Amino acid sequence: MKSEVDELIYSNRYFALTREELKGQARIQMSAxxxxxxxxxxxxxxxxxxxxxASIEAASIAALCHDMAKEKPDQEMKELIKETGLPSEMIDYGSNIWHGPCAAEIVKREYHLFDEDILNAIRYHTVGRSEMSLLEQVIYVADYIEAGRQFPGVEEARRLADEDLEAAVSFGTQQTLAHLIQTKKKIYPRAVATYNRWVADK
Ligand SMILES: [Fe+2]
Ligand SMILES: [Fe+2]
Incomplete structure (x- = not known):
């Protein structure tokens, strides 16, 4: 069945791939x-x-690229972090933290996509950051509420996303941090910066 996004045609202003080609790339980089x-x-x-x-085309591209590095072997990503000069401390935090920044590097290298706003939306989709563009917020929230997600609070997150995107960013950030604390997981310092900007004193 064709959905609305299947009608989307890329303009070539960001890179040379068609949506079908990018979708095909995503399909071969990860599990079904x-x-x-x-x-x-x-x-x-x-x-x-x-x-x-926000730009619909940019949103589609960033979404199709955002988890491109999620299933890559750890060793390969550790090497990419070193090669590209990404902060080496992210290695200690595991693939949850590095897969966004690594995906942005892969997308530059493999698809010659250099639009900084799209790259930032890919880089910061997991943890966010204190200053997030509209596109960054769109991807951050979309990753949290997409139709396949099932967790306590997802309905509330979807309701907020319908009404107020920033409120949805705030809600998702708060829930994520609370969960990390409850399960005694390490918190990447930038996640605290996101929390301070988007949740504290709101
Ligand atoms: Fe992700
Ligand atoms: Fe994701």
């Missing part, structure tokens, strides 16, 4: 389950971009 998640993020991101006035 994760690919389904990626398409869910794309659908949610395109909807949010439409609603809040």
């Amino acid at each position: 389950k994760r690919f389904k998640h990626v398409l869910g993020v794309e659908a949610a991101a395109v909807r949010l971009a439409e609603q809040y006035g």
Whole structure:
């Protein structure tokens, strides 16, 4: 069945790939389950971009690319972190933290995509950062609420995303941090910066 995003045609202003080619790339880089998640993020991101006035094409591209590094071997990603000069401390925090920044590097190298806003949306999709552009917020929230997500609070997150994108960023950040603390997981310092900007004193 064709969805609304399947009608989307890329303009070539960001890179030379068509949406079908990029989708094909995503499909071969990950498991079927994760690919389904990626398409869910794309659908949610395109909807949010439409609603809040971000570029639909940029939202689609960032969504299709955001988890490109998630299933890459750890060793390969550790080497990429060194080669590209990404902060080496992210190695201690595991793939949850490095897969966004690594995906941005892969996308530059493999697809020659250099739009900084799209790259930032890919880089910061997991942890966010204190200053997030509209597109960054769209991808951050879409990753959290896409139709395949099931966790306590996801309905509330979806409701907030319909009403107020920044409120959804705040909610997702708070829930994520609370979960990390409850499960005694390490917190990447930038996640605290995101929390301070988007949750504290709101
Ligand atoms: Fe991710
Ligand atoms: Fe994701």
